Amino acid sequence: MSALERRPDERRAGTWMGVLILFILAAGFVSFVVAARIWWLPPLASRQGVITDQIFNAILIATAIAFVAVHAFLGIALIRYGAHGERRAAHWHEHLGAELTWTLVPAFGLVVLAILSEVVWAHVYSAPPRNAQVVEVVARQFDWHVRYPAPDGRFGRTDPKFRSTSNLFGEDPSDPVNKQNVVTTNDLHLVVNRPVAVRITAVDVIHSFFLPNFRVKQDAVPGRTVTIWFTPDRTGTYQIACAQLCGAGHYTMRGNVTVESQAAFDAWLRSQQKP
Numbered sequence: 001m002s003a004l005e006r007r008p009d010e011r012r013a014g015t016w017m018g019v020l021i022l023f024i025l026a027a028g029f030v031s032f033v034v035a036a037r038i039w040w041l042p043p044l045a046s047r048q049g050v051i052t053d054q055i056f057n058a059i060l061i062a063t064a065i066a067f068v069a070v071h072a073f074l075g076i077a078l079i080r081y082g083a084h085g086e087r088r089a090a091h092w093h094e095h096l097g098a099e100l101t102w103t104l105v106p107a108f109g110l111v112v113l114a115i116l117s118e119v120v121w122a123h124v125y126s127a128p129p130r131n132a133q134v135v136e137v138v139a140r141q142f143d144w145h146v147r148y149p150a151p152d153g154r155f156g157r158t159d160p161k162f163r164s165t166s167n168l169f170g171e172d173p174s175d176p177v178n179k180q181n182v183v184t185t186n187d188l189h190l191v192v193n194r195p196v197a198v199r200i201t202a203v204d205v206i207h208s209f210f211l212p213n214f215r216v217k218q219d220a221v222p223g224r225t226v227t228i229w230f231t232p233d234r235t236g237t238y239q240i241a242c243a244q245l246c247g248a249g250h251y252t253m254r255g256n257v258t259v260e261s262q263a264a265f266d267a268w269l270r271s272q273q274k275p
């Protein structure tokens with residue numbers, strides 16, 4: 001038996017490895033399809049979410065094709081050459097055509113996905129429309145605090161020196177506009193089909209403002225205010241979650257989002273006015 005020939009036990013091991021890889025691949029695929037019917041993305045309730053879902057699906061399909069193709073090739077090669085191959089695999093270096101193919105084809109796919117992702121990113125972080133409803137959000141272990149402007153759209157002056165546990169936004173008590181601003185806890189109300197710009201910050205540690213139904217997720221960072229905007233397009237009650245492990249009570253850090261008509265929103269806001 002020469003060095004290039006393979007022993008029968010070596011061949012059998014290769015075959016079984018190939019069968020195992022194909023079995024895991026098929027089982028993984030079936031589990032994914034079954035699980036995705038139960039635990040897929042929550043119902044979409046914003047306009048921007050459409051393009052987010054599209055790029056998500058494009059990346060998922062591209063990576064799934066690469067994953068399945070590579071593992072199927074590996075499994076089939078092991079079965080075919082593991083069982084019947086009489087010789088060890090040949091090796092060579094510097095096959096320019098093969099190296100160019102497996103470098104350029106994935107690189108091209110990555111560039112296309114990166115460009116598409118940038119388009120989505122640029123849209124998500126573009127300036128909010130001028131008619132957008134504006135709300136401020138402050139994250140603090142383990143609640144979401146929301147501040148709404150006065151009926152004329154103005155926010156009262158704030159200063160960090162006024163900040164306390166009962167005044168998380170640091171509202172200046174000498175500014176009368178602050179009397180008309182409404183502050184709620186874990187209760188975000190939005191108007192259906194009207195863009196909303198949310199100014200997000202935190203006062204203790206990093207949190208992440210997560211609205212799964214709207215495909216919105218933005219870190220809330222102490223000392224920084226980030227604005228993110230979207231357009232809710234379906235009425236209903238949804239969830240705010242914290243998507244950043246922020247302490248022992250992280251799992252309790254959630255609130256409700258209510259999307260309603262302008263009239264219902266106005267009535268609710270009036271009911272929340274400070275006496």
Ligand SMILES: [Cu+2]
Binds near residue numbers: 243
């Ligand atoms: Cu948190």
